[in-house]
Amino acid sequence: MAEHTATHSAAADLPWWLQPAATVTILTAFGLYAIWAALQGHGYVAPYLSPFYSPPVTIAGIPISPAWWVLWGPFGFRATCYYYRKAYYRSYFLDPVACMIPESRRRYGGETAWPFIVNNVHRYFLYVAIIVLAFLWRDTVETFFPGGHFAVHAGSLLFLVNVVLLSGYTFGCHAFRHVAGGNLDCFSCARGGRLRYGLWQRVTALNQRHAQWAWASLFSVALADVYVRLLMAGAMPDPRLF
Ligand code: FES
Structure with a gap:
């Protein structure tokens, strides 16, 4: 309790603008990096496929980076995420800048009016994100079998951490x-209620740390792509651990 109070008061001592400024800086930097990575047109060095390029979709006759066929899904998922909505409403739009601060507009339509009503498509982006996540798990498993034999490299561990964080965020x-x-x-009244209750409890446990999963997985995706690009450039080795 004392530790919690100390942490809380330390956070309360920080300037109010620090959190929104950090959010703007990090999200903008990630967005610019993702655009740059997508414009490169490729992101593969055996056995690693950059998460920005998975699944590797190409459509004959349309000469654009394969990343564009993929990124709209995870981007839409994050852009409409409840946590990120709170973060970017406050940091990019200062609307509201924090709790207890009145709305700057006289009439507040919230997410019941254009344009933010679009955020209600989040539940559909969830299904797209789960499909993309399945491909990322497949890619990760493949990194443990370079050349058809089991081996553990630093890159495969990084890919594993990335998909675990992404799974924690998604689920x-x-x-x-x-x-x-x-x-x-009423769980006990519903078909499969016991199973659903168990699942709901696990999802709730993840949901209570949703912001942390969101940030950690954002960094891990960028890090996995950077790792692949460094290997592609021959700038570093991929150490074998086992
Ligand atoms: S609320 Fe669905 S991913 Fe954040």
Whole structure:
């Protein structure tokens, strides 16, 4: 309790603008980096496929970077995420800049009016994100079998950490929690209620740290792509651990 109070007061001592400024800086930097990585047109060095390029989609006759066929899904998922919405409403739009600060507009339509009503498509982006995540797990497993034999390299561990963080973020989603059991008034009355209750409890545990999963997985995706690009450039080795 004392530790919690100390942490809380340390956070309260920070200038109010620090958190929104950090959010703007990090999200903008990540967005610019993702655009730059997508413009490179490729992101593969055996056995690593950059998460920005998975699944590797190409359409004959359309000469654009394969990353553009993929990135709209994870981008839409994050852009409509409940946590990121709070973060960028406050940091980019200062609307509201924090709790207890009145709305700057006289009439507040929130997410019931254009343009933010679009954020309600989040539940559909969830399904796209789960499909992309399945491909990322497949890619990660393949990194442990370079040349058909089991081996553990630093890159494969990095890819594993990345998909674990992405899974924690994806399956801690508020929309997934709703699907798991949030839409029920009575678990014991529902078909498969015990199973759904167990799932809902696990999703809730992830959901309670959703912001942390969101940031950690954002960094790990960028780091995995940077790692692949350094290997592609021959700038560093990929140490074998086992
Ligand atoms: S609420 Fe954040 S991913 Fe769904």
